[in-house]
Amino acid sequence: MVGTRSDGAGGELLESIYSVLVLALVLVACVELGDAATAVDVYRLIQYDIAGVPFGSRLAGLNHHAGSSLSTTNADLSRTAVILPVRELNLTLLNEFITRKQPLGGLLLLLPQRTGSRESSEKIHGDSLTRSILVELEKLLIHSYIPYPVYFAFENGKLNSILADVRRSDATGQPASATSGGYKLVVSSWEPKKVSAPTITNIQGWLPGLKEDDDTNQLPTIAIVAFYDTFGAAPALSVGSDSNGSGVVALLEIARLFSRLYSNPKTRGKYNLLFGLTSGGPYNYNGTLKWLRSFDQRLRESIDYAICLNSIGSWNNELWVHVSKPPENAYIKQVFDGLSDIAQDMGVKIGIKHKKINISNPRVAWEHEQFSRVRVTALTLSELSVPPELLESTGGLHDSRNIVDETAVYRSVKLVAESLARHIYGKQGRNIQIFAESSSLAINPSYIALWLDLLSRTPRVAPFLEKTNSFISALKKELSDHTVEVYGTHESIDGIFTFYDSTTATLNIYQVASVTFDLLLLLVLGAYIILLFCFLVITTRGVDDLINMFRRPTSRKSKAA
Amino acid sequence: MTMFHFVNCVILTFGPHAVYYSATPLSEYDTIGTSVKALVVYLVTTLVKLICLATFLKVSETDTFDPYQELMRTLIGFIDIAGIYFALTQLTHRNISQAHKFQAVGLGWAFADSVLYRLAPLWIGARGLEFTWEYIFQGLEANANLVLNLSLAALVSLMWLRKNKPKTVIPIIYACAVILASMPSTVSYLRKALGWQPLKVVGFELTSSLVMAFISWQLYYACQRQV
Numbered sequence: 111m112v113g114t115r116s117d118g119a120g121g122e123l124l125e126s127i128y129s130v131l132v133l134a135l136v137l138v139a140c141v142e143l144g145d146a147a148t149a150v151d152v153y154r155l156i157q158y159d160i161a162g163v164p165f166g167s168r169l170a171g172l173n174h175h176a177g178s179s180l181s182t183t184n185a186d187l188s189r190t191a192v193i194l195p196v197r198e199l200n201l202t203l204l205n206e207f208i209t210r211k212q213p214l215g216g217l218l219l220l221l222p223q224r225t226g227s228r229e230s231s232e233k234i235h236g237d238s239l240t241r242s243i244l245v246e247l248e249k250l251l252i253h254s255y256i257p258y259p260v261y262f263a264f265e266n267g268k269l270n271s272i273l274a275d276v277r278r279s280d281a282t283g284q285p286a287s288a289t290s291g292g293y294k295l296v297v298s299s300w301e302p303k304k305v306s307a308p309t310i311t312n313i314q315g316w317l318p319g320l321k322e323d324d325d326t327n328q329l330p331t332i333a334i335v336a337f338y339d340t341f342g343a344a345p346a347l348s349v350g351s352d353s354n355g356s357g358v359v360a361l362l363e364i365a366r367l368f369s370r371l372y373s374n375p376k377t378r379g380k381y382n383l384l385f386g387l388t389s390g391g392p393y394n395y396n397g398t399l400k401w402l403r404s405f406d407q408r409l410r411e412s413i414d415y416a417i418c419l420n421s422i423g424s425w426n427n428e429l430w431v432h433v434s435k436p437p438e439n440a441y442i443k444q445v446f447d448g449l450s451d452i453a454q455d456m457g458v459k460i461g462i463k464h465k466k467i468n469i470s471n472p473r474v475a476w477e478h479e480q481f482s483r484v485r486v487t488a489l490t491l492s493e494l495s496v497p498p499e500l501l502e503s504t505g506g507l508h509d510s511r512n513i514v515d516e517t518a519v520y521r522s523v524k525l526v527a528e529s530l531a532r533h534i535y536g537k538q539g540r541n542i543q544i545f546a547e548s549s550s551l552a553i554n555p556s557y558i559a560l561w562l563d564l565l566s567r568t569p570r571v572a573p574f575l576e577k578t579n580s581f582i583s584a585l586k587k588e589l590s591d592h593t594v595e596v597y598g599t600h601e602s603i604d605g606i607f608t609f610y611d612s613t614t615a616t617l618n619i620y621q622v623a624s625v626t627f628d629l630l631l632l633l634v635l636g637a638y639i640i641l642l643f644c645f646l647v648i649t650t651r652g653v654d655d656l657i658n659m660f661r662r663p664t665s666r667k668s669k670a671a
Numbered sequence: 672m673t674m675f676h677f678v679n680c681v682i683l684t685f686g687p688h689a690v691y692y693s694a695t696p697l698s699e700y701d702t703i704g705t706s707v708k709a710l711v712v713y714l715v716t717t718l719v720k721l722i723c724l725a726t727f728l729k730v731s732e733t734d735t736f737d738p739y740q741e742l743m744r745t746l747i748g749f750i751d752i753a754g755i756y757f758a759l760t761q762l763t764h765r766n767i768s769q770a771h772k773f774q775a776v777g778l779g780w781a782f783a784d785s786v787l788y789r790l791a792p793l794w795i796g797a798r799g800l801e802f803t804w805e806y807i808f809q810g811l812e813a814n815a816n817l818v819l820n821l822s823l824a825a826l827v828s829l830m831w832l833r834k835n836k837p838k839t840v841i842p843i844i845y846a847c848a849v850i851l852a853s854m855p856s857t858v859s860y861l862r863k864a865l866g867w868q869p870l871k872v873v874g875f876e877l878t879s880s881l882v883m884a885f886i887s888w889q890l891y892y893a894c895q896r897q898v
Binding site for chain 1: 675676679682683686690691693694695696697798800801802803807882
């Protein structure tokens with residue numbers, strides 16, 4: 111009795127040990143292996159719908175062998191991830207490839223390293239060439255439906271050497287595949303999900319003017335507006351230094367200058383200044399529209415005029431004033447004359463362009479058109495001479511820090527601030543400098559440079575900026591340092607736009623051996639083991655033993671027979 | 672296809688042990704018990720070695736070659752000889768001949784070494800997508816190690832178990848045993864201080880093990896003849 115009981119206990123113990131062992135083995139087998147030769151940060155092409163029509167890259171997961179060219183005939187492109195450096199990109203070929211909807215496993219576009227500083231003229235020439243390619247590429251990718259994953263990565267030594275390897279093996283007519291080995295590009299990513307209820311945040315701040323006690327009328331308001339969000343082929347790379355980082359920086363600097371003037375009651379003007387950092391700029395200035403709608407009628411009527419700042423960071427000698435009312439209009443003429451007076455003093459040219467609003471057209475090309483639609487006099491100051499198309503010039507791939515010239519922003523600030531000051535203090539036509547260089551009211555170039563640097567590091571595609579994003583808080587904080595009544599309003603983006611997440615990922619590049627190699631290795635190893643066996647048998651037991659080993663079964667059979 | 676590679680590497684790493692056991696008379700005399708005992712002794716010896724290493728050596732973060740540290744390491748490596756000696760003499764073996772005993776002990780010793788130091792890296796590394804030659808080299812190293820351990824076991828058995836050996840051979844036996852026991856340090860010296868490529872290191876290991884095996888065999892043969 112006792113014996114059986116202890117036997118049972120021992121059996122249970124054994125069983126539990128076995129189960130623990132099995133569990134351990136299963137756990138070991140499930141350990142995810144993350145040992146790649148190279149892991150690169152990659153940025154996915156944007157995926158979005160406009161009114162249900164899909165655009166951009168529709169997939170995120172990638173697991174294919176690497177190739178180096180779209181035109182290889184002997185490779186199965188639908189199972190190849192092609193690596194193309196943007197520097198040497200053949201755009202017409204790519205364009206044809208995409209428009210013909212040819213199958214492809216995936217696309218990895220290598221962007222040239224971003225350099226923070228300005229380089230020699232030769233380099234700049236190369237940059238401008240790459241820049242024009244980038245502009246075209248971005249246009250193509252944004253407006254196409256691409257059923258495979260498209261990623262961007264920055265060139266680096268490792269990627270370049272891998273690309274060289276891939277090219278070499280492609281050149282020998284042995285494109286990478288399961289049978290020939292090579293490099294494998296792997297992005298493990300789940301299916302992109304819709305960004306639920308994307309919001310845009312408009313930020314505004316006031317500098318209230320000096321109201322005389324007996325004056326019951328509301329003071330007139332001048333609004334300075336710039337949109338701060340961006341849109342580009344790679345949402346995680348759309349920093350938009352020029353469009354519209356430059357406008358944001360100029361707005362902040364103007365706010366800073368006037369906050370100094372308005373802090374002293376003696377120099378406080380008889381105008382309220384309203385500063386608006388709007389979002390949703392790329393989407394027909396959707397945020398501006400909603401911001402304006404949130405104003406009450408009295409406030410809207412009190413706005414004397416609004417100046418919208420858009421892309422003012424890379425002009426040389428000519429800026430444009432875009433208006434929707436004819437230039438002969440008295441208000442427009444007054445503002446434009448004020449601006450062109452200063453421009454003349456500064457030795458820069460300023461032109462005016464009139465574009466009528468077509469109410470039935472949903473496209474809003476300039477931010478001031480939203481103001482004009484609610485009958486507020488407004489103009490846009492920009493270096494762009496023609497109105498951009500939808501999702502164009504919104505701070506995409508090419509729009510990085512090195513194309514923005516701080517002095518251009520400086521001059522823009524000077525232009526706007528001086529003309530505003532002359533208007534506010536009624537000094538039109540008089541040659542005085544309020545923000546003279548060595549005065550205490552001088553424009554601060556390092557402030558401009560610092561903010562440009564920050565903006566050039568911060569991707570700002572609105573649907574991927576949460577309400578509580580640190581950049582938005584930083585903007586709010588900065589504006590509240592200079593102005594009062596700063597607050598942000600959260601609105602939802604125009605419903606026709608849908609966005610999908612997973613904008614960044616990690617690309618693992620593995621060097622894989624081919625099946626053929628594994629088979630060969632197995633054959634060699636088998637031969638080695640057999641030879642070793644024969645050798646050992648012969649040396650320790652003699653040749654006869656070896657022969658006997660293979661004969662024995664037959665001899666037994668014969669015996670049995 | 673990575674499982675395939677893993678299987679290949681396992682065959683290369685552990686195949687020779689199995690082949691050695693089954694092809695030589697070891698299997699006929701059923702010496703598996705001796706090998707298992709040697710394996711256990713190996714585990715204990717390794718534990719002792721690890722304790723010694725932890726006591727006497729500093730943990731070096733860098734992969735550089737430090738002569739003093741390596742000397743200590745070599746000295747600690749001689750514990751191996753003691754372990755093999757223990758396995759050969761102190762354990763009660765079934766009635767098998769001297770020749771088979773040292774082979775069984777050497778085999779168990781090498782197998783334990785391979786399992787302890789090579790199985791886990793193989794399992795983790797060779798199943799990855801990334802292909803490297805590392806695990807194939809490691810398998811070749813395991814082969815060299817098998818030969819080295821067999822030679823070492825042979826020499827140790829000569830040193831202490833065979834009483835009447837020719838006087839002239841004795842210093843050679845001791846010298847060879849020292850060389851064999853310090854082989855891991857030599858390899859690490861080549862790898863770290865001279866910066867040899869893995870291919871070169873593995874080549875060296877293979878050739879040196881074969882040379883040492885040949886010398887040990889000659890020594891063993893010489894002693895055998897004496898009897």
